[in-house]
Each structure stands twice: as C-alpha cells, then as structure tokens.
Amino acid sequence: MTEIKSSDEAVAIVATLDTKRAEASFVAEVIRSRGREIVFVDVGTSEDGAARSNDPAALLAEIGRNARASVNALHVDGRITAIVGIAGGKGSGVFGEAVADLPYGFPKLLVSSARPALLADLAARSDIILYPTIVDLFGINGFTSRILRNAADAIAAMRYAPQQPGSRRKIVAITAFGVTTPAVNRCVRLLSGHSIEAIVFPANGAGGRKMESLVAAGEFDAVLDLTTTELADEVLGGTATAGPERLTAAARKGIPQLIAPGAVDMVNFGVPSSVPARFCDRKLYAHTPYTTLMRTTEFETFEIGRVTAQKLANAKGPSLVIWPSDGVSDYDREGGVFHDPAANRAWLAGLRSALPASVECQELHCHINDPAFAEAAVCWIVSQIQNEETRDADV
Numbered sequence: 001m002t003e004i005k006s007s008d009e010a011v012a013i014v015a016t017l018d019t020k021r022a023e024a025s026f027v028a029e030v031i032r033s034r035g036r037e038i039v040f041v042d043v044g045t046s047e048d049g050a051a052r053s054n055d056p057a058a059l060l061a062e063i064g065r066n067a068r069a070s071v072n073a074l075h076v077d078g079r080i081t082a083i084v085g086i087a088g089g090k091g092s093g094v095f096g097e098a099v100a101d102l103p104y105g106f107p108k109l110l111v112s113s114a115r116p117a118l119l120a121d122l123a124a125r126s127d128i129i130l131y132p133t134i135v136d137l138f139g140i141n142g143f144t145s146r147i148l149r150n151a152a153d154a155i156a157a158m159r160y161a162p163q164q165p166g167s168r169r170k171i172v173a174i175t176a177f178g179v180t181t182p183a184v185n186r187c188v189r190l191l192s193g194h195s196i197e198a199i200v201f202p203a204n205g206a207g208g209r210k211m212e213s214l215v216a217a218g219e220f221d222a223v224l225d226l227t228t229t230e231l232a233d234e235v236l237g238g239t240a241t242a243g244p245e246r247l248t249a250a251a252r253k254g255i256p257q258l259i260a261p262g263a264v265d266m267v268n269f270g271v272p273s274s275v276p277a278r279f280c281d282r283k284l285y286a287h288t289p290y291t292t293l294m295r296t297t298e299f300e301t302f303e304i305g306r307v308t309a310q311k312l313a314n315a316k317g318p319s320l321v322i323w324p325s326d327g328v329s330d331y332d333r334e335g336g337v338f339h340d341p342a343a344n345r346a347w348l349a350g351l352r353s354a355l356p357a358s359v360e361c362q363e364l365h366c367h368i369n370d371p372a373f374a375e376a377a378v379c380w381i382v383s384q385i386q387n388e389e390t391r392d393a394d395v
Contacts, residue, residue, distance in 0.1 A: 010037040011155055012074060012083040014067060014098055016091050018044035022139050023086045023148055027111075030152035039080055043067050043094045060090060064097030071098045075106070081159040082107040084151060088137060089114040096122045104214055107158035111151045113137050124206035125213075129154075170196045170385050173211050173220045175203045175227040178287075179329035180262040183226055186374035194382050203227040203263065208242030215249035221388070222381050223250040226368070227262035232296055232304050237276070238267035247311040254316035256384035258377055261323060261347050262368055264304050265332045265340065266293040285337050293331070295338045298346040305350025312359050318384050319359045322377060323348050326367040333367055 011031050015024040017040065028038045043063050074080045083102070085095035092114040099108045109129045112119060113136045122128050131151050135143045172191055176184040188198040199220070201207035208230040215223060225247065233241040250257035266285075269275045269292045275284060283295040296304065312319055328347075331338040348363075355361060366372040 009159065010039045010074075010080050012039045012041055012071060012080045014041045014043060014071070014083065014085040014091075014095050015087065016044040017042040020086050020091070020137060023111075023137055023144065026140050026145070026148050027084065027086060027152040030149055031156045034153065034156035036156050039074060041067055041070050041074075041098065043091060043098070060094060064094045067094055067098035068100060072101050075102060081161075082155050083109070084155040085110040085112070086137065086148070087112050087114065089118060092118055092122065096126060096128070099126060099128065103160070103162065103217065104219060106160040107155060109151060109155045109158075111137075111147060125209060127210075168197075170221045171219065172196055172198050172222045172224055172381060172385075173215060174198050174200045174224045175208065175211065175262070176200050177203045177227045177229055177263045177329070179266075179331055180227045180368060182330075182369040183262070183374050183377075186371060187224060187226065187378050190374060190378040191381070194378075196382065196385065198224075203229050203240065203242075204268075205230060205233065205240040205242050208246050212242070212245050212247075212249040215253055215255070218253070220255065221385055222256040223258070224377055224381055225250070225257060225259045226377065228259060228308060229263035229266060229268075231307055232264045232267050232300070235304050235307060236267045236294075236296070236300060238294075239270060239274075240268040247308065250317070251312060251315035251319070256318045256381065256388070257315070257320075258380055259308065259312065259319070259321045260368060260373075260377070261305070261308075261328045261344070263329045264301060264347055265296055265328050265338045265343065267296060268293060283338070285331065293338075295340065296343060298340075298343045301343045301347040302350035302353075305347035305352075306354045307350075308347075309351045309354035309356075309359075313354070313356050315356075315359060318387075320380055321351060321355070321359060321361040322373070322380075323351075323361065323363050324368040324370070324373050325363055325365050326370070328368050330369060 013024050013028055017024060031038055083099060087095055092110060092112045095110050104127055111131045111133060113133045119130050123130060133147050137144060174184055174187055184200060191198045201211040230240055230242040230246050271290055272292050275292055279294055285293045287293045327333040328344055333339055364373055364376060
C-alpha cells in the first residue's frame with residue numbers, strides 16, 4: 001500500500017492511485033519542487049491493492065484500517081511531518097480514518113470533491129484543513145490544476161514540530177457555552193495565575209468529541225468539565241450531542257476531572273420548525289434565529305444526572321462533582337427564562353442515585369457564573385495538579 005521515496009521531512013500523499021494517480025503525481029511534483037520528498041499511501045481498490053472484500057463497506061473499512069496503520073508507522077518512525085489527501089467521497093472517508101491518530105497540530109490537508117455534509121463531519125472530528133475542489137477530480141485541467149497546485153504549495157510549507165518533553169506548561173481542558181462564559185472566563189484567568197494553560201472547547205457536540213479524543217491522546221493534565229450540556233442533547237436527541245463517548249476519556253486516562261452541570265437546563269435544536277413534534281408543548285426559547293433551546297424537565301435532568309454518574313463509575317483518577325444550587329446557566333437564574341430550581345435539584349438526585357463512593361460531590365450555594373464557583377473549581381484543579389507534581393518528584 002505504501003510507496004516510499006526516502007526522506008526525513010517527507011509529505012505523505014494519500015490517494016486512490018488507480019483513479020487519482022494523475023492528480024497525486026501532479027501534487028508530488030509540486031511538493032518536490034519546493035524541496036520536500038514524498039511518501040505515497042495508496043488506498044486504491046484495484047487488483048494489486050492490499051485489501052480484498054466483496055462487501056463495499058467492509059472493503060472501505062479494511063482499507064481505512066490499513067491506511068491508518070501505515071500512516072501511524074510513518075509518523076512514529078519520524079518519516080513524515082505533513083500529510084495531504086486527494087479524494088472524492090469514499091476516499092475522503094478513508095483519509096479521515098488514516099489520520100485519526102495523528103496528533104493535534106500535525107498538518108493534515110484534504111483536497112476533496114466530496115459532498116459538504118461529509119466534509120463537515122470530518123471537520124467535527126479532526127483538525128483536518130479542508131480544501132473543497134467544487135469541480136470533480138477527473139485528471140489535470142485548467143480548474144483542477146489551480147486547486148492542486150495551491151494545496152501542494154500549502155502542505156509543502158507545513159511541518160509538524162512536536163513539543164520537547166518537559167518544555168510545556170500544565171494544560172487544563174475546559175468546556176464552555178455562551179451561557180457559562182462568565183465562569184469559564186474566570187477559570188481561565190485564575191489558572192493563568194498559577195501558570196496553567198487553559199484550552200477551551202465549545203460544548204456544541206463537535207467540541208466535546210474533539211476534547212475527548214485529545215484527552216485520550218494525553219494532551220491534557222486535567223479536565224474542568226464545567227459545561228456538560230452535551231449529555232442533555234445525547235439523552236434527548238438534541239443537535240449538540242457529542243455521542244456516547246462524552247465524559248469517558250478522563251476517567252479512562254486517570255487524570256483529575258471536575259464535573260459540573262453547566263447548561264444541562266437546555267437541549268439544542270435548529271430553527272423552530274426543527275423541534276420534534278413530541279416537544280411542541282415544551283418551554284422553548286429562541287437563542288438565535290437558527291438555534292432553539294428547550295428547557296429540560298425534572299424527569300429529564302434526573303436521567304442526565306444519573307448518566308453523568310454512570311460515566312464516572314470507573315474513573316481511575318481523582319474526580320469531583322460540584323453542584324451550584326442557584327443555577328446552571330445564564331438563563332437559569334431568578335427571573336430567567338429557564339429558572340427551575342426543582343429541575344436542577346433533580347439532576348443532583350439523579351447523580352447521587354448512581355454516583356460511586358469514590359467520587360465526591362459538593363454543593364455550592366451560588367450560581368455557576370458566580371466568582372465563588374470558579375474559585376472553588378480552580379482551587380481543586382490546581383491542588384490536584386500540584387499533588388501530581390509532588391508524586392512525580394518523589395518517584
């Protein structure tokens with residue numbers, strides 16, 4: 001599957017060489033003219049290809065696994081410092097699989113004629129740089145040559161430079177939503193005062209998925225999961241779900257994690273007409289013309305809390321849940337459109353119904369956006385990081 005042209009600073013080119021050889025060769029020549037060498041990773045399905053199956057879906061899955069293994073080996077060996085894909089719809093999916101294990105910041109460029117929905121899905125799962133061709137890729141012509149040359153010039157100028165061990169500050173991942181922004185802003189400032197870097201992820205589905213993958217990859221020292229609203233969308237079918245893997249990576253990784261019910265008072269939908277008919281009699285609020293929020297009920301928040309506890313059951317590292325008694329979002333305060341203390345307390349009851357004894361739960365008599373909440377959260381995170389540093393120094 002892999003054709004290697006020797007170099008320590010090579011660019012990998014992922015393409016179906018049985019159908020995209022002309023385009024891949026064109027890109028390779030431009031890259032070489034910029035002083036870089038190339039490595040071909042052939043994901044084609046011709047008779048001389050490595051993967052064989054009579055089931056098209058199974059064949060693509062096998063090709064994706066093989067490409068992922070090849071790309072990972074090239075990266076681990078230090079053979080490549082950038083990668084570019086040239087693909088249509090099927091090839092774009094394979095490229096997404098091939099680069100799935102490459103670190104954040106490793107240059108990944110995909111030149112694709114795939115449908116926008118597929119490219120949007122890839123963008124939600126990885127830091128792939130997308131270059132839609134608009135026209136289809138059928139050889140080199142006056143249109144495709146412009147796109148391919150620009151893509152080749154761009155990837156030839158990119159190189160991955162990993163951080164040296166011990167050179168970085170401690171890093172904490174934080175989840176945020178517009179309605180929890182005051183709390184997040186204060187947490188970021190407080191962590192900075194302790195020389196701890198904060199990386200903020202929007203809790204919009206894509207953000208939560210990406211955070212989980214980066215936690216699993218070992219990019220963070222702790223997680224301040226302040227905004228767990230994506231669990232509400234997962235339970236109730238909203239548009240901001242991050243999938244079933246949400247709130248699992250830190251538990252498996254064993255790093256400190258602090259969990260709060262930020263924005264679990266709401267489920268996200270699109271324009272008002274997109275709200276499912278079964279919710280037509282519910283409390284709805286137009287956050288924007290394109291985003292409709294639905295207030296969660298006591299029954300629903302109980303379930304969201306219970307699911308939260310279940311995900312923490314096998315945590316290998318220090319875990320703490322903080323529940324702010326006076327509200328979980330800017331819309332959930334006295335006079336706010338989603339203010340419902342009973343529903344919030346149901347979340348706490350659901351949490352406690354399944355929370356393991358190994359995980360502590362603290363109640364704070366404040367709103368999630370009050371300074372006291374951020375101060376308590378950061379104090380715990382900092383103490384856990386300092387404890388880890390002390391243990392490492394004693395080893």
